[in-house]
Amino acid sequence: MINRCNIFLENYATLSDADKKKMEGRRGEILFLRTYAYFILSNTFGAVPIMTKSVSGMPENFYYPKGTLEELYTMLINDMKEAVEILPTTTGDLGRITKPAAATFLAKLFLVRAQGAEFQNSSEPTLKALYKGTDSEDLDNAIKYATVAITQKQNETAYGGLAPDFGSLWTDIKGSDPYARDKVSELLLTAQYESTQTYNGRYGSNTSFIHLYNSNHTNFRASVGRTMEYGRPFATAGSSDWGYDMYTDRANDSRYYKTYLTDYVTTQMGNGGYKDWTATTAYVYNNFIKGANDATVKAGEHLMKSLGQRAIVYIENSKDEPLDSLWVASQPFIMNVRWTVGAPNGNYGTAGSYSSEVEEGLRNPVIKNKGTRKLYYRVDGDKGDNYGLDYGLTQAGHYMGPRKWLDINRGLGTSANGGQAIDICIFRLAETYLIRAEAYGRKGDMANAIADLNVLRKRAAYHAGETRNEVLVKYEPSVLTGKLDVPSAEKQSPYKVTTDSYEKIKVTGEEWTAGTDKFKKENYPDNVNNYFVQFIYNERARELIFELNIREDLHNAGILYERVVARDQLGAPATSKGTQNFPFPKDDVSTGSKGATGVGKGVFERKHTFFPWPQAFLDLLTDEKGNALDDAAKKAYQNYGY
Template sequence: MKKIINYIVTISLLVLTQSCRLEEVNPSSVTSNEYFATQDAYEELVAETYRGLRPLLQNTTHMWYGTDMYERTGVVDDTQLPLNDYTVFTGDESLSWWTDNYNLITKANTAMTRGALIKSKIAPNVYATRTGELLALRAYAYFNLVETFGDVPLITSEVTEATYNFTRNSEEEVYKQIVNDLTQAISQLPAQPESYGHAAQAMAEHLLGKVLLTRSYKSYAQSADLANAVSTLQSSMNKSTLSTWDALFGDAYQQNNKEVIFAVRYSSDNALNKTGNNLYQQFKFWTDRYPGGALTAPYWRQDISYQPTSYFFDLYAANDYRASERFLQRHIVAATNKADGPNGAIKTGDRIIYLPRETMTADQIATYKKANQPTYYVVNPNQYHQLFESNTIYPIVWKFYDPTVVVYTNSGVDPQGHRDTYIFRRAETMMLLAEAYVKQGQGALATGLINDLRRRAKLTGDDLLTGSATIANVLDESARELFGESNRWMDLKRTGTLLTRAAQYNAFCAHHHPAAINSTYLLRPIPVTEIMRSPTLTQNPGFPGK
């Protein structure tokens, strides 16, 4: 395994991002052409491409910052974080997102190029299926890039030497390539995954439906894009089934869940995980800074990159199962004993902080504290951006709690989370289809899909939607269902709601842009580092660099 990974780095040269910094070093006398000469070696190239999903899906700032659901942790002030606040960019804020997506493309191109060279040595069914998988993975990365940056270099074969003259292909060209790749992938992939974690038809159909739906909003849309998006999403949805919320995220968690269309796989064996899933570290404040807090169970490490917005917390009906204490924690408990807490002795498991759904009066807070000693703070919803002993406090999104994590680990180094990261699942397919129905003028069909998810969340009666759904209804339900999963930035950009929703619901955006956010920010800057390496690359208007 180590040898093959070394070869992949050598032959691919990490297109665009690291080509000028790498030197080719052959650790043995065997050339890459000689090594990659069997079906087993080809399979390793494909497996290495899948491994490229892990760093990409942990690079979440471009998926979530600057939206209505996520903001940075802390008190709203004049400090700036451009991806979230739409303030002044230096030009390299998006370098890691650019790098991780192009690395995935590079690995896919390498595997396809090398596979074609030894096609006669690979079983025909294996070659067809793996090619479909690689095309789907490449299309996924290009979709991320084209929606983030607009025009981007389009590379569809292995690059074996340092190259410095890349130019940007138009959005329209990139979309055409993505659609072609996914159409071919669907024709070659099996209806169901060959093994858990591999791409199959449902994955490629989900992605193609999302791509066509997105293109249907563009000036270069094709007339059949919306209708084709509907039929493709319907086909994907028919290949999966709704699960229970507990099986997806709760104590009844099932790795091979039939609702999950595509996921980044992790293992219960840390030796196989290398850097494990880090989602369980997200959406928590610094619980260890309060009496009874510690870097131990159940909270372990808190990666405080994100604070959910008040909009998100206000979305749920009182009895929505997705916002029950198991998945959205309002009672924060002590992780250790403390003999001299401010309100008396604290024992592990005692409730030390309470964050009610509805605002409590001072008298109600006093009554609650007296009845629930040793409660330290009661934090009302309008106080989530206020300091409490140099920290902010807000409900913890407990959706990604991983009971298999039993040690404190470093963020991004050895997080050791074992549960999979869902890339696509049926619930998102349903919301994409609902959006397409609304766009077609069939809002009643969208209402039915929304209510299917609400019923799964144990909602009934007045908590079900009536009439014809709107885009706002779809986006709100998507927020409830897919928090911490889907690319919210792309969803809002696609629907033309990014600038207004960010300004309305993201406290930092509202602070810096009380009127409106400039449409410049519908794209992110081409990394200045890449422009310096490739003189033929140009920058998006309004950002640093040529």
């Protein structure tokens, strides 16, 4: 891509003034594309060769010395300043780069350079490598260019230019306009895919595969097959526990239930086999769970009886609010719960003659005092198998996956295995607000930072006229106990919202004030003190998770390592136990090294915040005279620690 951009820019320089004026917008696009390519490369490798002249054919040698990040960012920022000036404010062509997208990108570049400036004299090599130069006006410029985009867009909706409903960003529809989702004005720039498949693959793969990454929903006895309604079970987009827990009020922050696919319905009867009611589960359902208007069930009957029936539900509860395992097993669907407790003294007894303690647990299934009951981590509601963590590839494929990229128009709307139709967002206005909020906060202007953050929170709230997910109201433990507040009138089917929930989730500044309840819920890594910055990246994750930019953002902010070690049990080394407020899960039954052992299971090191240069690339490199690099020169070129 970089070479093609250089070819265009060289040819553009030879045009007449009149032709240059005609092609000015295209020059802006090319400057953006080259800058974006270098941005991705430098996020991956750090300092890279800076190539501004085109090459054709085989070069005489492979002499590609690295430039410094300071040199690179000077070029990138200058190019993007020009791009912002010459790009159009709007376009009639879906996917064209416009001024708001370019201004957002430029604001991000200024912010990233300001972030790296604090590491100029760091003794930690991987942090020092983030230094990209210093300019006292970087934060002001980040605010300036973010404001360019925000000013243009903010009056388009009642939510500062954001789509009124967060879920509408991810709602895929069939019908006369399959591009409706891609035209939401909040989306400033997207990578283009389209439902006819005519043009997909012109410059590479016809799919990004993100629309296929979903939990393996097909091998439960739940009659959920591989259909258009759900992604293919590639099972590689599972979240860490913190990816769920970061939504500190999922009853009132709608992004949780609009981001995650919490429940499935039957799509293919008999797929995976049938789960039948047992005498015990039928008794518990009929006597403790069934609604007054629901039919009774009998032992031997299938749980799944018709298409469109609720089939699988995921509940991500906290360790202090485990659910009774018999209540979970007796639901009329497969319920997969993070934390459950077993029977008192290991034995529920006989159906029809349960002890008062057992019956109390079935009537009030959130067990606050487990007593002699054993605590279990991630036991599925189908066959009682462990799932998640390191139990094996099949079990690791079960998790509550993203709703964001479900693509019912893929494969021309008929092939569940087909190429994608949805565009992939590169920049949207919500991120512009986050960029500006961080810049304000780093300057100490908390009032404006909070105002920008609350633009997102106002949209994130449930609004009057919306409906909450039934799973939230009927099965979310924190709602059942009253820990999370849903007005009583809104707990009745169809769970219509009457009062906007913004006041319950608005940012106040307590979130980064040590000692407050809101502070504790943010789960900051131990031994850090940049709480505002840490909060910004919590909010970025709540807003942008699964949008393919979280890693690079944490990397550039210099906090990737500490966040993985503190929050990702599968990435963190065995020396980590999580954080004080959110320790890694430890249950009462895991033995050996597998399962919920309470310690990290990974090998993440600081060097992994940068990627290594591939050995094949290093072997191609030469010095200026064309001589192959010796081992010492290759080692000097390679990134720290590799």
